[in-house]
Amino acid sequence: MSTLHSPEKHRVMLVDDQKLIRQGLASLLSLSAHIEVAHEAADGEEALAWIKAHGSDTDIILLDLRMPKMNGIQLLQAMRAENIKIPVLILTTFDDHNMLLEALKAGARGYLLKDVELEMLVSGIERIVAGESMIQPTITTSLLNGLQGLHSEFEAFAAPEALSAKELEILRLIAAGCSNKEIADALFKSEGTVKNQVSAIMAKLGVRDRTRAVLRAIELGLIGFC
Numbered sequence: 001m002s003t004l005h006s007p008e009k010h011r012v013m014l015v016d017d018q019k020l021i022r023q024g025l026a027s028l029l030s031l032s033a034h035i036e037v038a039h040e041a042a043d044g045e046e047a048l049a050w051i052k053a054h055g056s057d058t059d060i061i062l063l064d065l066r067m068p069k070m071n072g073i074q075l076l077q078a079m080r081a082e083n084i085k086i087p088v089l090i091l092t093t094f095d096d097h098n099m100l101l102e103a104l105k106a107g108a109r110g111y112l113l114k115d116v117e118l119e120m121l122v123s124g125i126e127r128i129v130a131g132e133s134m135i136q137p138t139i140t141t142s143l144l145n146g147l148q149g150l151h152s153e154f155e156a157f158a159a160p161e162a163l164s165a166k167e168l169e170i171l172r173l174i175a176a177g178c179s180n181k182e183i184a185d186a187l188f189k190s191e192g193t194v195k196n197q198v199s200a201i202m203a204k205l206g207v208r209d210r211t212r213a214v215l216r217a218i219e220l221g222l223i224g225f226c
Contacts, residue, residue: 010129011038011057015047015075016064016091021114025062025091032122044070048078051086059129061088063108065099073099076106087128091116101215110134110211127179133210135177161204163222170197172223175214 012035016022022040029035038058041047044067051058065072076088090103090111100111110133112124124134163171173183180198184191198210205216217223 009034009036010059010125011036012125013038013047013050013058013061013086014040015042015044015061015067015072016040017042017067018064021064025114028118028121031118035122035125043067044072044075044078047075048082051079051084052082055084055086058086060125061086062091062125063088065090065092065103073102073106076103076108080107089124089128089134104211104215108211109209110136112136123179132179135175135211135214163201163204167197167201167204168222170194171201171213171217174198174210175217175223 012029014022014025014037016025019042022042026037026040029037039050039054041050046069047061047063048070051061063072063075070078072090079086079088087109088107090100090108091114092100092111093114103111109128110124112121112134113136116124116136120136127134169187170183173186178186180194181191183189183198184194187194189197198213202209202213205213207213207216214223
């Protein structure tokens with residue numbers, strides 16, 4: 001089969017040990033004209049083997065955390081060891097703060113609940129493929145509660161540079177799940193300006209992506225949720 005595909009479509013790999021969930025996600029994604037399911041895998045070992053052989057034809061991985069043989073965190077760690085750069089979005093049905101934090105530390109770019117609506121799922125896929133992160137506010141709020149007394153041990157500066165009031169405002173919008181475009185519209189700025197400010201925020205916090213920036217800010221008490 002040819003590896004060529006339409007540039008308008010993002011090719012997605014589904015990794016989940018429950019066949020019914022994989023089939024349900026595949027059926028849901030088939031409703032979008034912008035998504036194509038490239039492959040389905042039942043565990044991390046199967047996924048890693050396929051990624052090594054066909055990963056160049058995959059734009060994003062939708063990954064479950066709890067699986068036999070090799071779980072989602074172990075797959076992320078194996079991908080990092082192999083220097084595999086395909087972005088990963090975690091799909092979860094539970095609020096296991098420790099596992100979510102471990103997944104983020106291992107390189108996941110965001111997380112959504114498995115019962116997410118198609119519009120948000122497609123938006124998450126598009127944003128992560130574009131280099132952003134995807135944070136579902138309901139999970140972030142729960143994660144905030146789980147962070148009480150929990151040291152996340154993210155790679156970051158011990159004493160980050162202070163953020164300005166405007167940067168904190170942008171960080172709160174990121175934590176609410178807003179994209180750069182949505183932030184730009186809300187603050188009457190250009191999308192390019194917001195992108196530069198987000199990069200400056202990450203540099204000040206000493207983190208690599210938007211998801212870590214939010215969690216680092218929560219850990220430092222810079223932002224919170226009502």
